[in-house]
Structures are given as structure tokens and as C-alpha cells.
Amino acid sequence: MRRHIVSVPVGPEAVSRAREAVAGRFGEVGVAPGSAFADVVLLVVSELVVNVLRHAPRSSAAVVGISAGAGQLVVSVADAEPQFPALRPGAMGAGLQLVAELAAEYDGDVGAEPAVDHDGKVVLVRFAMPT
Numbered sequence: 001m002r003r004h005i006v007s008v009p010v011g012p013e014a015v016s017r018a019r020e021a022v023a024g025r026f027g028e029v030g031v032a033p034g035s036a037f038a039d040v041v042l043l044v045v046s047e048l049v050v051n052v053l054r055h056a057p058r059s060s061a062a063v064v065g066i067s068a069g070a071g072q073l074v075v076s077v078a079d080a081e082p083q084f085p086a087l088r089p090g091a092m093g094a095g096l097q098l099v100a101e102l103a104a105e106y107d108g109d110v111g112a113e114p115a116v117d118h119d120g121k122v123v124l125v126r127f128a129m130p131t
Helices: 014-023 036-055 094-105
Strands: 002-009 061-069 072-079 109-114 121-128
Touching: 002 014, 014 036, 014 061, 036 061, 036 072, 036 094, 036 121, 094 109, 094 121
Parallel strands: none
Antiparallel strands: 002 061, 061 072, 072 121, 109 121
16 A cells, blocks of 8 residues: 645635645555546546535645555545545535535446544545556
8 A cells, every 4th residue: 555645725726736746645655646547536626626625614734645555545535624524415505416416427436434533524535547
């Protein structure tokens, strides 16, 4: 299992910083830079960090993680907001619906769980690694 985490301060450059940090680890987690899959992963990171900016007013940072192992890639974004997103079809906002559709294209899914080391939650997006 290879895992990388970066804390991105909430602010106007949060999305670009998160994308740069994740893209900088692609080679280490087995994602081909510039591939269609890499583009999907970066779009998911963007959408999840935008959700922190819009829906997590208690958060001073978004903690973005990327991990790979057992044929799976997981993108995680943690914030300090305890309210979980609606993950039922038809109840999700447009951004999270897009994330769910992108994950499904790679036999993946979207979930959320309480954060372990702080108040708040972690949104997890799982993908089967393309061969």
C-alpha cells in the first residue's frame, strides 16, 4: 500500500494546490501522468476540494490523500465539518454526482466516514486501477 497525504489551506488556491500535490505522486502510485485516468482522478480531487470550500465552513484545511494497493486507487478528502454528504442517487449535489459517475466508470464508488484524528469526516472515492 502506498499512501500520500497533503494538507491544503482553505482559500483561493486550494484546488490547484491539491491537484498539483496529487499529480506529483502519480508515478509513485501507478497512475500514468497525462492519461485519461489521471485526468479523472484530478477532476475528482477538484470537485471534492470545491465541496470543502462550499460546504465545510469549520475547515481551515482540506486534507487530501491518495493511496494505491491491491489493484485499487483511493482518493480521500477530509475536512472539519461533521455533516456527511448525501450519497443516495438523486440526493447528491451536481459535483458529487459527477464524482460518483466518474468512480463508477472505473468500477469504483464514493463513501464517507467519520475522521479518525479530528472532528469531521472523510469522503473516499475508490477506483479499480486500469490495466
